[in-house]
């Protein structure tokens with residue numbers, strides 16, 4: 063099987079060779095530079111950088127805001143996907159098209175637009191300022207930016223699954239006497255759960271590394287609103303390559319772990335759902 | 339539970355998927371809904387379950403009009419063609435789903451689930467997930483799940499379609515026996531006439547959304563009311579003008595004729611039938627050995643007839659001329675049919691030349 | 692017969708009543724979703740234009756035609772003009788290798804291709820600093836030969852390549868997977884050569900998907916901020932791309948000018964989405980046409996059966 067198709071169509075050597083070369087030169091070798099550089103640090107150096115209070119604070123902030131934003135996106139992304147797939151209303155197509163805005167819009171533009179809106183003097187920030195709630199330049203502002211960035215990940219992973227979800231599951235549940243609420247909770251949600259978790263993990267991973275949309279709205283106060291990617295930037299500007307690399311290595315390991323989890327989730331979902 | 343359907347219709351846009359269908363299924367009966375693809379079988383089943391609203395007409399369970407009752411309250415069990423097992427739940431949880439909805443106690447649920455696992459031959463598989471089961475096992479889980487809440491009516495959409503031929507036979511017999519034992523009114527959909535005849539107490543035949551005939555398998559076989567039914571159930575040949583057949587000249591004017599294999603007898607030319615003028619002259623075209631009989635295709639009276647010939651009779655050769663005696667023809671005209679006997683066979687004054 | 696073909700399945704089916712939530716729940720959920728999307732997606736877009744035109748169209752035009760703005764636009768176009776074709780080349784050849792052949796390690800290859808999605812853009816910039824920066828591994832060598840990569844065009848192009856690298860491949864692989872390789876194999880067995888097969892058989896089937904992949908890759912290349920920010924050095928008029936130009940203006944409190952430049956990027960994003968919608972519409976129409984043909988076939992079969 064494998065050999066016949068190999069022989070029949072030409073170009074395997076050329077395309078695979080080029081792809082691998084390109085991938086190695088552009089991605090693999092440069093990325094391994096981070097780990098090689100990190101390896102030249104002594105344990106002490108590494109831990110001193112990573113456990114420095116300011117660095118720790120940035121990790122905590124990055125982690126928690128990404129987690130919070132991914133959670134918000136899991137809830138609202140599910141809601142949006144549900145509404146777009148199951149209901150018909152004027153403007154649905156338009157909204158569906160808009161979902162991808164965060165993919166296509168440069169992050170810097172998103173950053174300044176959100177900051178202008180959610181600052182105390184902005185259209186939305188001004189609504190909250192009288193209540194004593196500050197949005198921009200706080201962790202809430204960072205979370206808002208990450209919600210913006212992560213939304214399409216959840217919607218676009220849940221949407222196709224929902225689209226393909228056979229009505230017969232819900233019908234079977236109804237025939238067994240289950241109320242609509244029970245059906246949604248016990249039958250539909252578990253069917254969507256793998257996709258929802260994948261979307262959540264994707265949004266979370268994206269949030270950990272996000273820079274452009276966040277730097278403007280975060281205010282960048284050390285210990286308070288300074289995210290880890292910004293700290294990498296700061297260290298680089300001070301020519302502290304070692305420090306920047308140590309932080310980057312931690313972020314990379316976290317991202318790869320997430321990638322691994324996402325792959326596992328997808329494979330599991332495929333296995334369970336392949337049955338007719 | 340007794341099921342009655344009254345002038346039921348369903349239109350999708352301008353297209354009538356089901357049109358003016360009425361029938362009644364007695365309590366405890368196992369009925370088959372039979373028809374070719376697209377004839378509206380699934381649509382009727384879904385209207386009975388409340389999954390689809392009729393465009394007009396009514397559905398009654400035990401005399402109570404059900405049109406406005408939601409599927410949840412109809413007290414039916416539905417076995418879907420693709421089974422629709424909940425993929426993230428174990429077999430036991432699938433079966434328990436309808437019981438949990440009824441807020442049964444844990445011990446009751448466990449007992450009932452065990453009982454159903456036993457009944458469906460799935461004992462020991464309760465903790466498996468659906469994707470760890472074979473097709474036949476999944477079908478049984480779907481069946482057990484539908485039965486668990488003790489519905490008054492069981493609806494099955496092509497329950498055997500997704501199962502390979504060998505196991506299908508076993509499963510059919512098992513289903514018929516189990517449903518008979520439980521005494522639950524059941525309606526199953528199939529497009530396989532053999533399956534319908536074998537499993538069902540009574541058959542409802544549909545064609546293009548309309549009811550063609552409703553009756554026991556024997557009645558439908560013996561007295562089909564339309565050429566469509568006749569062609570759908572059992573083997574037969576239809577002759578457009580039955581009055582062209584010897585022995586049916588007067589009676590059969592402007593009638594179509596249906597001829598089944600057992601209506602016809604073949605005679606070798608050296609042993610003609612008693613009344614020779616009652617028989618057609620024919621030629622053997624092909625002959626197949628069918629284990630307990632010969633299946634012979636003969637050409638006679640401008641038609642291709644299939645005849646079963648006992649093994650103890652002298653074998654025939656392809657190309658051999660034969661006398662073809664058609665004992666009976668089932669005659670149609672309009673929507674009615676009746677059986678006619680060959681008149682010449684009993685003619686008191688046969689004319690010999 | 693005609694009524695059968697045209698009647699059902701013309702519009703995508705709505706959820707049947709028994710599977711639907713009560714009307715007030717539906718309205719509530721739609722309202723919530725619309726409100727959320729408005730606050731998170733729509734209002735920011737509107738804000739960009741509102742801020743850009745706050746001081747009038749004259750200021751808007753003036754800020755777009757300033758010397759620095761024009762230099763930034765030129766640089767952005769140049770970067771995209773180099774990065775996009777290279778990534779298209781990679782995308783097409785990776786998709787060909789992955790979808791037309793079976794080989795061990797395919798899953799690994801796909802995961803590696805996706806890697807840049809999982810890497811922070813700042814890290815994408817960092818890696819090139821580590822390699823080519825003045826204190827990087829190749830730094831001394833480059834200084835000796837008077838080559839500049841970091842804080843110059845090559846660095847910007849490299850980091851842009853890194854970040855936008857999976858887009859074309861990701862768009863093409865599912866498409867070519869779905870198309871299978873029967874047609875190509877048929878063409879080859881008729882004696883067609885590899886290039887001919889690609890341009891005559893494969894390309895016509897994927898051209899719309901490829902177009903969207905290119906447009907998306909282009910949008911990301913022109914809009915990349917984090918990675919470019921690390922390697923550019925922010926030299927005004929020399930290494931500032933459009934997004935960096937936006938940042939500098941914003942940080943200098945020249946809001947109208949910043950949003951004017953940003954509005955160009957918003958337009959780019961909107962065009963990208965419009966192309967995406969168009970491509971999806973084409974695919975849907977194609978699929979509908981296929982389904983309709985299949986239905987016709989089934990009807991003919993049924994007619995023949997009778």
Ligand SMILES: Nc1ncnc2c1ncn2[C@@H]1O[C@H](COP(=O)(O)OP(=O)(O)OP(=O)(O)O)[C@@H](O)[C@H]1O
Pocket residue numbers: 350354355373374375376377378379380381382529698699700
């Ligand atoms: N939701 C729908 N919208 C439009 N047309 C429909 C719909 N459901 C069914 N139909 C049409 O109604 C007719 C009857 O469909 P139904 O599913 O009842 O057929 P069936 O007898 O079950 O066929 P099969 O043996 O193929 O399952 C078909 O022509 C089908 O195309």
Ligand SMILES: [Mg+2]
Pocket residue numbers: 379380381
């Ligand atoms: Mg059907």
